Amino acid sequence: MNNSQLINKSLIELNVHAQTKNEALREVANIAYNAGRLESGESYLNGMLERENTSTTGFGGGVAIPHAKVDGVLEPTISVIKLKQAVEWNAMDDKPVQLLIALAVPKKQEGTVHLKLLAKLSENLMEEDFVDSLQSANTKEEILKTITSIFK
Amino acid sequence: MNILAVTACPAGVAHTYMAKKGLEKAAKKLGHKIKVETQGSMGIENEIKAKDLEKADLVILAIDTKIEKANRFDSKTIHEVPVAAAVKNAAKVIEDATAKL
Numbered sequence: 001m002n003n004s005q006l007i008n009k010s011l012i013e014l015n016v017h018a019q020t021k022n023e024a025l026r027e028v029a030n031i032a033y034n035a036g037r038l039e040s041g042e043s044y045l046n047g048m049l050e051r052e053n054t055s056t057t058g059f060g061g062g063v064a065i066p067h068a069k070v071d072g073v074l075e076p077t078i079s080v081i082k083l084k085q086a087v088e089w090n091a092m093d094d095k096p097v098q099l100l101i102a103l104a105v106p107k108k109q110e111g112t113v114h115l116k117l118l119a120k121l122s123e124n125l126m127e128e129d130f131v132d133s134l135q136s137a138n139t140k141e142e143i144l145k146t147i148t149s150i151f152k
Numbered sequence: 153m154n155i156l157a158v159t160a161c162p163a164g165v166a167h168t169y170m171a172k173k174g175l176e177k178a179a180k181k182l183g184h185k186i187k188v189e190t191q192g193s194m195g196i197e198n199e200i201k202a203k204d205l206e207k208a209d210l211v212i213l214a215i216d217t218k219i220e221k222a223n224r225f226d227s228k229t230i231h232e233v234p235v236a237a238a239v240k241n242a243a244k245v246i247e248d249a250t251a252k253l
Contacts, residue, residue, distance in 0.1 A: 056236070059170065065170075067166050092236060092239070092240040105193065112194045115194050119169040120169075122166045126170055
């Protein structure tokens with residue numbers, strides 16, 4: 001399985017500027033769109049906003065996992081965004097969020113290979129060591145390596 | 153204690169699996185046995201069967217959506233919480249559940 005199908009360097013951005021949760025999610029959508037993963041950024045953005053309204057994806061420690069399963073996503077995608085400054089997220093521990101691990105899944109996803117990997121990523125986010133190494137990573141290479149290491 | 157759990161969330165791509173992991177880790181820490189079924193984007197996985205139910209002391213449902221085959225648990229002590237509770241503090245979910253017995 002070629003993991004670059006799920007994530008690659010063009011889906012990782014450091015020092016992203018955003019002042020609010022909505023701006024941060026717009027950046028997530030822009031990055032996925034610019035990487036050729038979306039037909040349009042809007043449906044993904046709206047899907048993520050809708051998901052956040054249902055319940056927060058900020059699961060504590062300054063990390064969030066915004067995600068949406070919507071039409072207009074061309075292939076399952078992971079993107080990782082580090083914000084220059086943490087933004088208010090209404091997170092489970094009320095702490096502002098600086099690290100985003102975002103998922104995009106096509107509404108009509110066929111096959112389970114990618115979904116299994118996304119599930120594996122989600123499970124790993126409950127491991128402190130994994131989250132710590134993502135938070136302390138300073139380069140795109142380190143982040144890419146950390147994420148793809150769990151798929152081996 | 154023998155615990156069964158089902159996790160499910162609307163998109164079924166993230167919190168279903170985070171909650172599963174959270175419950176498994178917390179159960180281990182607290183010295184309980186647990187089997188967690190996920191009802192996510194890949195359908196039912198690690199399905200709870202009749203033989204699992206026979207020896208189960210209680211059932212935790214960490215769900216934000218209607219689950220399939222819920223009637224399996226009709227005769228069991230059920231502790232239902234939002235899926236976020238199992239992501240945030242699964243140990244508390246298990247402690248609250250065992251306190252119901």
